[in-house]
Amino acid sequence: MLRLQEAADEIIDIFSQTEPSQLVTVCASPAMLNVSPSKVRRRLQHLSLATGMSVPLTLTMATMALRLDDLRQYTELMEKHAEMLLVYGFIEEPRLLLQGGSGDRDAQVRPTQLADQLRHSQPGLLAAAMVALHENNMLQLEQADQVFKVLGCEHSLLVDFWEAVLLASTQEAVIQELLFRLAVVYIDRLTQTSPAAAPSKLLKSTEDLINSCSHYGVLYPWLRILTPVSNTGSQQQEALQ
Secondary structure, three states: OHHHHHHHHHHHHHHHHHOHHHHHHHHOOHHHOOOOHHHHHHHHHHHHHHHOOOHHHHHHHHHHHHHOOOHHHHHHHHOOOOHHHHHHHHHHOHHHOEEEOOOOOOOOEEEOHHHHHHHHHOHHHHHHHHHHHHHOOOOOHHHHHHHHHHHOOOOOHHHHHHHHHHHHOOOHHHHHHHHHHHHHHHHHHHHOOOOOOOOOOOOOOHHHHHHHOHHHOOOOHHHHHHOHHHOOHHHHHHHHO
């Protein structure tokens, strides 16, 4: 572990002297996990005096403050920019929020310490940043599911994420997938005593969804609209009527 830290610290020293503008990119690399946060913070403070506080630089400094358990400085840094600007910062350097992925559907993605902190302190910002990454092809729906599950908020913040992506997305396949997922969630909430309860049964098709709520009577025709690929336009109109 000591050797890894020494190597990471040496890399920071090299970039600080030769290409300081690349420090944020270097610090976001998973290979720098063992770097000394106090050393990085000093280097970044010097950089901020020379170049000003860009949003990615601010987020990187906030990450180092978290690693040093300096919540006061973390809060001060996160308040330097509006939340929408912070979202743009995550688009510019997504590895500050998530490690792995790179838009590959099958790649494993895990949240960073900063993402975990946002879950507690600014869940809205976390959800907005995840939506932005998805809409910029940096994150797949399945990977988002995984991230929110690791963070322990797959039954609350994940649903907020789905709803936000549904409003923002222009991809038909994504829209149809989210319509189905949200229909499952909403119907399950109606049938559960606890609004935050997890679905009692994993539903994978429209038929599963229809069967799960058949005790309410014949309310299934509108559900057919959720899978328009298999329906003609006249069938959809008939279902709506």
